[in-house]
Amino acid sequence: MGKRNRACEECHRLKIKCDVTTASGGACERCSRNNLECIAAAPRFQRDRIKELEAHVHDLRNALRSQTSATTSSLSPVSLLESHKYGVLSFLDARIPPSKQHGLLRLFAHQAGAAWPVIRLPMQLDQIRAQSPILLLSVLAYTATQEVQGVELEVHDELVRETMHILGDEIIGRGQRSLELVQALLVAAFWNKTTRKGQQGSCYQIVQLAADMAIDLGIAGLSLQPSPVAYFCQHENPTSLDAQRTWLACFVALSTSSISTRRPSTVSWNAYHQECLLNLESRGEPSDILLCQIVRITQLIQEISNSLRLCQLATFVDGNDYSTYTIIETLRNKVDSWAAQVPPSLGSSQMLKVWRHIAMIHIYEVVVHTPTNKASFAAPFIPGRIAVKDFPTPANVIPPLQAALEAIIQNCHAVIDIAAEMDPVLFLSLPAFCFTPNVIYSLFVLVTVLVAATAPGNTYGQYLTKNSFRIEQCSLKLRGLTASIMSLDPTLSCYTTRMFDVTGWLEQWYTDYAGILRRYETEVVIHGDLSDRGTFKGVYH
Structure with missing residues (x-):
């Protein structure tokens, strides 16, 4: 067997003599001994070209990474928030056009919102789209039947699945806390739905998540303190009627969950619940009269359960x-x-x-x-x-x-x-x-x-x-x-x-x-x- 003109890749890399004259199968002695594939090294020009291309790719990756980082850092928190809102509305509009959203919003006010008045929504579609797009999505996805939505069954199921994915991304992925998210979670729990691909989150876990976030926002009264990481994320007006209404809705959901699963309630009735109830009865909207009666009988059932x-x-x-x-x-x-x-x-x-x-x-x-x-x-x-x-x-x-x-x-x-x-x-x-x-x-x-x-x-x-x-x-x-x-x-x-x-x-x-x-x-x-x-x-x- 004639001697090879160029050393193999391994010997070239180690810069040692490559001898193929005594080895069988055309492999050098070292590759044969170590059971390695013996391949002749590429010509010098080709090796240099490969290194040059690899360096170029590396530079391009660094440049792209720097450009992405600079773009992200240039966005203010407000810009990022608007970007998320735009994504939610784009998804919703592609499935339920704004003209149809307006009708569904009015239907919610006269049906689900009137029968179980735990959430208040402004009647102006533009206002809720600008202020609470995730809550709007949750209401339209969960409180209306597929027939009323006027969409195909596959689209209905997609709305339910994606609403839960968005809530998960906002709360778990981005660590967001807001009154809107608490209310959106309550809607998803109260009017819980399943799809043909399975249930999208347990309503019992969703209720607990909503209550924990309400406590972190500081709308649950002074006796229930927020977690340390949420101390600086409290709601700007924790004693507003909307905040108190939301906290009473959390109580109804928690108490209902307790008696349904036969587990002790994680939040018992306290003086702040009573204060919220009296405030809504004296200063609330007309529909709050019904909510207060729902709260009162729920509190009684909790007392029955305890007794x-x-x-x-x-x-x-x-x-x-x-x-x-x-x-x-x-x-x-x-x-x-x-x-x-x-x-x-x-x-x-x-x-x-x-x-x-x-x-x-x-x-x-x-x-x-x-x-x-x-x-x-x-x-x-x-x-x-x-x-x-x-x-x-x-x-x-x-x-x-x-x-x-x-x-x-x-x-x-x-x-x-x-x-x-x-x-x-x-x-x-x-x-x-x-x-x-x-x-x-x-x-x-x-x-x-x-x-x-x-x-x-x-x-x-x-x-x-x-x-x-x-x-x-x-x-x-x-x-x-x-x-x-x-x-x-x-x-x-x-x-x-x-x-x-x-x-x-x-x-x-x-x-x-x-x-x-x-x-x-x-x-x-x-x-x-x-x-x-x-x-x-x-x-x-």
Whole structure:
């Protein structure tokens, strides 16, 4: 083998002698020994040219980096803010034109904003576009159905997804804090939606994020201090009516989240909440009258939860104990007092009537509690969570418990009856985060009491018959309500529609359960008394 004219790249780099005469395969001795690819070095001119090009690329990168840095540093904070606003509005305008935005804004004021008045928006579209574009995007994306938005379903889903992405980028990515962002988060939580590609953020986490930001802004009163990093980011007017209204909305969201998940509330009612409430009642806008009543009944439900330990799952309050009914009587009187002071202008509010009955159901819920089944009363309210094996079985039922069993059924029926009579437009306007689940909660409790009362041998059956639950009628009413809502939201773009669509489980569940009861009764006729509860449970499962 002849000797190569040029050294290999490795030997050239190390500046050592390259000898290929004794190695096989044309590799030099060093490359062969180290198992390296032996490639002849490029001519000197070519090597120099490569180095020159690499240096040129390096210079160009440095120049581009310097130019980008200089451009960014030349932008003032105001310019950067305007740039972000422009990006939000550009995205929104490309999907919902400004002419359509104006109509949707007016619709929000007369529907969702009127039914659940936690957020105030100026009626002038130009004003809100200039001051609160992210809040505008959140309102248009979450509070209107896809049909009302007048967009394709894919565009509707894109609006929901991108709104959550923008909120995440503003809050987590850029560390921004503002009253607008708190309000945008509350809108996204109250009227929470899912898309065909999955849910965009948990409404429970969004609520907590909104409340934490409100505290950091200093709008939560002096008793709740901002985090150290947010000390210099406080709102310029933390005691304004808008700030106080927003903080009360945070309280409603937090308290609702607490009772729904059966976790103790992170922010309890305090003197500053009371101050905000009185300020809104005395100096607020007309729609604040309704908000204040929502806040008052929410605060009462929180008190009910605390008094009866509803969110303390390891603490058992006996529904067959006279001392329990001393507490219940006090709480019931407070709910009645609240209902009596509701202003006459709101006397016909179906939403407030539902809320009153929900409070009463929470009061009487202890009649189906055991030391081990309290967790089953947390959302989601689905048949798989019904405690069919775990319900009270007192040997002797005291008179207050007998009355409480009748009262809880009456209040469950009242919620379903009122909801079935509501205008479906109003129903879709109410928040899917707290109002709709409460209606389904009343159905869940009704079925839970049914299971306890129809269990063979259980003393509850002496005071409640199967027919007193009117399950078939409730199922029919819910089916009619679902059909009415779906006529307005056929694509199920709102979470309210989806939740009521799945209440169809009641009909099938009750059919199966009634069949089990009939089989059991047949066994009793054939084989005699089978009152042992274990036998019945074995049949059910």
